[in-house]
Amino acid sequence: MNKELFDYISASPTAYHACAVTGKMLEKAGYTELFESDTWTLEKGKGYFVKRNGSALIAFRVPEKAYNGFMMTASHCDSPCLKIKENPEIEAGHYVKFSTETYGGMIYSSWFDRPLAVAGRITVKTKKGIAVKLVDTKEPVALIPNVAIHMNRTVNSGMNYNAAVDLLPLYSDSEVKKPLKARIAELAEVKEEDIVTTDLFVYNCQKGYEWGGFVSAPRLDDLQCAFGALKGFTESKENGAMPVYALFDNEEVGSQTKQGAASTFLFDTLERIASAKGKTADGYKRLISSSFLVSCDNAHACHPNHPEYADKNHTVYMNGGIVIKYNANQKYTTDAVSCALFKLICEEAGVPTQYYANRADMPGGSTLGNIANTQVSLNTVDIGLPQLAMHSSFETAGAKDTQYLVTALTAFYSKSLKAGKDGYEIR
Helix, strand or coil: CHHHHHHHHHCCCCHHHHHHHHHHHHHHCCCEEECCCCCCCCCCCCEEEEEECCCEEEEEECCCCCCCCEEEEEEECCCCEEEEEEEEEEEECCEEEEEEEEECCCCHHHHECCCEEEEEEEEEECCCCEEEEEEECCCCCEEECCCCCCCCCCHHHCCCCCCCCCCCCEEEEHHHCCCHHHHHHHHHCCCHHHEEEEEEEEEECCCCEEECCEEEECCHHHHHHHHHHHHHHHHCCCCCCEEEEEEECCHHHCCCCCCCCCCCHHHHHHHHHHHHCCCCHHHHHHHHHCCEEEEECCEECCCCCCHHHCCCCCCCCCCCCEEEECCCCCCCCCCHHHHHHHHHHHHHHCCCEEEECCCCCCCCCCCHHHHHCCCCCCEEEEEECEEECCCCCCEEEECCHHHHHHHHHHHHHCCCEEECCCCEEEC
């Protein structure tokens, strides 16, 4: 399972690539792509998926029999990194550097002295408009060098990095310069002058590997959850609900985009599904009342050198199973009802669970669940897999936990809920 995870991560250097490779995996599993600009005709027993912006995707399967709600997961496919600006190169003496800005909450120090590749999308002129193409150098083309300790004696005493100075990747020697645009044009097999604009990112191209009961790889947050949820979705069986898989972009910068969890993408898709299946507005709302969303975004494992950062009663460990996340201020949307429902499903599937909460004096970050709920209001639980060094360019998680997630979400997608007067029936 982890070998498959590493392959998925390697094929997903950016949100655009993650969306594309997820779509290909769904097509291989028999799913048909829909387009937001078309009229949807949905057949019983068939699976479908739709993309937005090329960086977000929602997939679903139409049950053969009657269904009373949606069983959904949401994860995200973006990760903290460096985005290359539109005029990409800076010449400085004998060097050529990339002009970049930070995307998301990076751990700056983790990006130094690592081989870095470039990937993203470009727009290309056509006779009638533009075409969008994905590009990926795959091989290293840049590196951010540290300053030698002889010149910076305080480097091990804490650094205050300046993103406009310290984080600019070295691209080439000025005498052997090959402009990035020319390199990208070759990769895309287009003329350089036909490239209109770009969305390019610098990323860590190191491969993932398993060691000592752990897995280490770039972008585990949140591709480990994206992969695990996809496996659970495609391997689940029909049982009275419509399974829905959501993959959002821009979680790392707040989700306030047309392809983020705060957008109307999930609402629009669910409403169109209901409409295509002949549901009235009232019928759609009745479906939502018996629906459930699992927000899947990794969690902070107890650090081996700094256990004091963990809450004493809510310390979670790698290989200890799925983490259910709580926060009184609704950074995580879990409550007693959503936790109980998900926990019972995990127990039946034989998957261990753990509880996570931040120390009361250490505010944490937000995630997908509470944001998606502003557009589609339903019972939601925030979960994740425990990991170390979240937002590093190379992260570590438990080797067992990927399979735990797949098993739990396969069971989740194979269930349905029925809202009642005093609670919920799990079917």
